[in-house]
Amino acid sequence: MPGRSLLEKIWDQHVIARLSEDTDLLHIDRHLLHDLGGSRGLLDLKSRGLKVHNPELTFATPDHALSTAPGRAGTSKIGQELLAALRIETAASGITLFDVDQPGQGIVHVIGPELGLSLPGATIVCGDSHTCTHGGLGALAFGIGSSELTHVLATQALIQRRPKTLRARFEGELPLGVTAKDMILALIGQIGAAGGTGYAVEYAGSAIRALPIEGRLTICNLSIELGAKMGMVAPDEKTFEFLRGRPYAPQGEMWDRAVKAWRELPSDPDAVFDREVVIDVEKIIPQVTWGISPEHVVGVDGIIPDPKSVDDPARRAAIETALEYMGLQGGAPIAGTPIDWVFIGSCTNSRLSDLRAAAEVARGRKVAAGVRAWVVPGSENVKREAVAEGLDKIFIEAGFEWREPGCSMCLAANGEVVAPGQRSVSTSNRNFVGRQGPRARTHLASPASAAASAIAGAIADVRMMGRS
Amino acid sequence: MPKPFDKLTATAAPIMRSNIDTDVIIRIERLVGNGIRGTLGKWAFGSLRYLPDGSENPDFILNREPYRDAEILVTGPNFGCGSSREGAVWSLQERGIRAIIGSGFGDIFFANCFQNGILPVVVGKAVVDQLAADIEATQGAGKVSIDLEAQTIVSPSGARHSFEIDPRRREGLLKGLDEVALTLQRDDEIHAFQASDRTARPWIHSTRISA
């Protein structure tokens, strides 16, 4: 029998019942709720006359529909109603809520790891596709829809088909100025936005081992943009160091037992994967998207694809549609494209290390005239730590706006939008049509690249900025 | 509880662009709030269906006869990628869509379809292209038939194609099964699992802060 992969080990440990050859009823260890879907699920449950099966394994926080303006001024009426409903329904069910302005509040995929709720070997779900983020700690984490959310509330279990496995090995040493965000965008560019559909991805290789945990979370965050609803990195000493002492991580003797179990999780050397991809990270340069899918990505020194040079009619049409929406000319260099907005935030890139990287570029410089640049920390704790380090001052002095934690302009559910036709360099994960507001144009990039672009007033190569 | 699905013969609309994400199927601002069910049909594909001034875009296929009444979509690769928002499926359902035929779907969207009695059919790209061409050859007048029991699709040209589907999901759709009720029948097994797991992995189950 061949060895087992990380996915198979975690999966097998959670099977409550085998329902068919490839479908199991899995136990869910952590269920995270947010303001957009949390109260709806709890109300749905109530209307069926059911109770939350395990409130102690369920945690909630508002993030999507909150204003991130100082003092939360400007949260829409409906956003306030959702927050009120989340408060009432979580309290009624005995679910812990990390509320506004309290340590613990934040983007749901930032707070899970930060609080030690997300643990290696755990199954974690949330009604949000970027739940794959938590896989950076060696968890089996994935997004679910509203019906599945109700199912988990009612049963603490979920019916799942066993996915195929894909191992993406990032090998080599990361060049200067190139980040985790660039690594994963480069992979998406290489295998496409559907390249991971139907797979659980395990990210491996020397460059992944070398990455700090926050970088691994960024990598796993974009799994869904690869089409894969699950992405994971095997836990190692860095993982344990990251988790040690976090509020919800095990303590004392229980910690030792947990670490012992977690050391068994990494894929066996002879584990077999359905597909394997190898990426030479030494060839990666800072990435930026030019189109309306994360697979529309080039190196920042690259050229926007010219539809005229593409033979396949479907691909040519897709490029033309994207360029028309983005207001770009095929064949032109991507660098130097003038921008109106910069958004540094989202569950991809709003952790302390992201803010540090952006602040390092911004320090002592000024945001270009005509550009609005926002920094939105991922959580209340990130915000407090950043302030304690003085990062907020660096940003404010450079002309950035320093905001309250939340999803903000990543999805524009809260009135925080890029105006129609305007162009934003964003550290988030989706450059979809209208994602940041109707007819808004989004270019995805790393925090350092976004900060460099804010200073330049145009899409910029951070490697030309003399630092980092 | 999903509506059962067995057979359907209906107008089908090809929407062949690849990577149509769930943000394009339904914009987020339509989904903010708890009372949204029943309001979403007219916002399905909003950014494609309406011009910036709010009027209908005459070029968009679902604004044209006879596609306006389509109950089947024939879609390009990776349809429904992106966000997990089940509102995408609700909006299509409220718009009258009952089945979607494509070469591949976003994983979460695909699962959400089954939860709402919508049949997503995966067939090879050649079959999808052929179906789209057959439909266009009749200017949408030719209907597409789907038989879930027999696992076949019949194109307007009469060409018959079979498709694969997970037997569990097929049965769930045919009978309109309620998964929550079914799983709750196994509640003893869930409790037994948790009892033994509490010994094996106590750190998962004791979540009260000790600090």
Ligand code: SF4
């Ligand atoms: S930051 Fe963006 S991608 Fe992440 S959870 Fe919030 S809305 Fe979703």
